[in-house]
Amino acid sequence: MSLIDDQDTPHTERAVGDRRRATTGPRLSWASDTPFHAPLTASAPSDWRGDHAHYQVATLARDVVLATGIPTLLLFVMHGVSLLQLGWGLLIGLLFITMTTVERGYDRQVIGDGHLEFEAVIRGGVLTAAGLALLAVGADVDVPRTIVFAALPLVVLVLIMARHAARRSLHKRRAAGKSMRRTLVVGDAASITGVVQDLRGLPQYGYQIAGVCVPSFVGPLPGLRVPVLGTVSDVVQVAVDGRFDVVIVTGSELSGQALRRLSWALQRTRVELVVAPGIVEVFGPRVSLEPTAGLSLIHVNAAESRRSRIVAKRVFDSAVALSGLLALAPLLLVIAAAVKLTSAGPVLFRQTRVGKEGDEFSMLKFRSMVVDAEAQLAQLRAGNQADGPLFKLDRDPRITRIGHFLRRHSLDELPQLINVVRGEMALVGPRPPLPNEVVQYRESARRRLLVKPGITGLWQISGRADLPWDEAVKLDLRYVENWSIAFDLMILWRTLGVVVSGHGGR
Incomplete structure (x- = not known):
């Protein structure tokens, strides 16, 4: 592969701190008039x-x-x-x-x-x-x-x-592997691994990882199952040879003038340049780009920075919750009667949960377990099937006959509309945790308490009780960092399908 040559680069520039690494062959400067040769391989273009x-x-x-x-x-x-x-x-x-x-x-x-x-x-x-x-x-x-x-x-x-x-x-x-962008990921091994794993796990975003470029060519990266096609200095030629659609730059290997020169070179191709800045799960109105003093400064606003958005969400939640209580009143009466007639005990189950900023409140649910369920919990903990601070048991003996149906279709959650009207919960938000769970939270998990807990959330539409703890926290943090009413509407819409199908029921 005939790659990159520095003959047109002034000698003074070679001492710059962001100097590129060695290539796997002769090198053309990214900033030259000819930063790459004609394609050397016969790779088919993507669709x-x-x-x-x-x-x-x-x-x-x-x-x-x-x-x-x-x-x-x-x-x-x-x-x-x-x-x-x-x-x-x-x-x-x-x-x-x-x-x-x-x-x-x-x-x-x-x-x-x-x-x-x-x-x-x-x-x-x-x-x-x-x-x-x-x-x-x-x-x-x-x-x-x-x-x-x-x-x-x-x-x-x-x-x-x-x-x-x-x-x-x-x-x-x-x-099914169609309509995908052939993607080349560039950076250090650790940063590349994170990007590749995330994009592979979500093919709906359309990134097909077909190769990587690393600082030093050391052969395949263990466990990554993606071919190493060259070093950081080979990026332009590799992108052209492989007919890539996108180059994703991650980590700190390329920054400053080196990243600028790379963008110049890629402008002569049809390859798009995408930079992954490492700000996890923050997007939309919270992020803005400001050109200042020759720099591109990324502004990241606080998740709860605008009072108007908070008020709008509160009004929206209250209006929908009140409407829901009125519209579902007949169904609520039927469920209440079914709970009362099929097992001894109160219709509603009240449990202390932790809300926004750590404030505790009494969460309401239709009772789906026997009255002494909390007392039996200590005996069942040895069979816990969930990781992290959660408790889950597929065949929980404490659940009543009607309780299985209610929990499968989330009908036991309907009284939480009252919590929403009270202002203790929201329609959409992180799962409301128990006080003993919050005690075990690490710093990242505590950000879940930045907004009100919700009746439903990203965890509800992405697997519900089937999700491992770390994945559930990741989804909750994604919501906390990027919530909006439009985001809420999308989650509520998808929740309907999950509830009807009973997928991932507890």
Whole structure:
């Protein structure tokens, strides 16, 4: 492999501290006019670019049809078929698509991955409503109330559902190894190992790790099962030879001017450069990039930095919890009667749990165990099947007959809507821990107490009681660091499917 040569690099630059390491062959400078040779191998290009472009176009086309069609049909039904109603429908569609585009709802980095695209649709709907309000006030235009109170909410809901269905199809394709980005990971062995393991465990994000580059070429990395294709200085040539789509830089091997030169060289290819800064599970509005004094400074705001977001979540949780209690009142009465008639003891089970900032509260549940369940716990601890501070027993003899059904479908959790109304819990959040569990927490796990515990959470939709302790903590921390109402809506939506199927029931 003919790689990199430093002949065009000034002698004074060779003393710079971020000087690149030795290559596996002759070296061309990353900053030269020819930082790489023509591909030396016949690796087939991935299908990612074409597939993703098709996915973007299909999403945009579907949104255009729905965002214009739904308001138009609704206006026709409510106000009759006319050119005026058609005009309103087309205006709403154009305005909605424009606002969603402004909110990056069709960006390649957002679409198909994460909850950010759902947030973009919601914000697009809010901005559309704001635009119509300005039109009504500023131009004295009579905007049909049908649009504001029926058409826009319906468009937002339908678009989110359509995107969710499209994403599930995309994730199935990626799980089958299709529509994946050929990815080259660059950095030290420890940093590479963490990135490779994380991305391999979540193929829905579309990164197919096909090779790595390390500081010194020492052969395969033990236990990684990814070929070492060269050293850090070989990155550009390896990326071109292997027809990679993405280069991920992790660790501290490449920084400063070396990383800058690498970005220059990769700009001459079709390979994208991604930097993993090591800030685990922090993204979205909490992270902002500020160019200052020739530097790119990453600002990481506190998880609970904006009072308005906290108030909005509190209002949302209270409104949904109250509505849920009213709508589910008949079901709650049936469950209460079933618990009372099938076993001796009270209908509700009260247990002390730890909430936000370590404040204790009495959590409510429908009783699913015998009355003296707490007294029997000490005798059963020897058979504990959970790791960490949790307790789990597949065939727990303390659970009543009706309790098995209630726990499998999480119906025993419904009284916690009262805890939400009281302000002790949220609809979505980390699992509410017991005081004796909190005593065993390490520093990282204590960050779970930064927000209110939830009736459901990422742990609920990702395996529930089947998850090991460390994985459950990781999911809870991801929520704590990045919570938003749009994130909550996505989790609540997925919770419905988990509850109906009973997957991972306790």
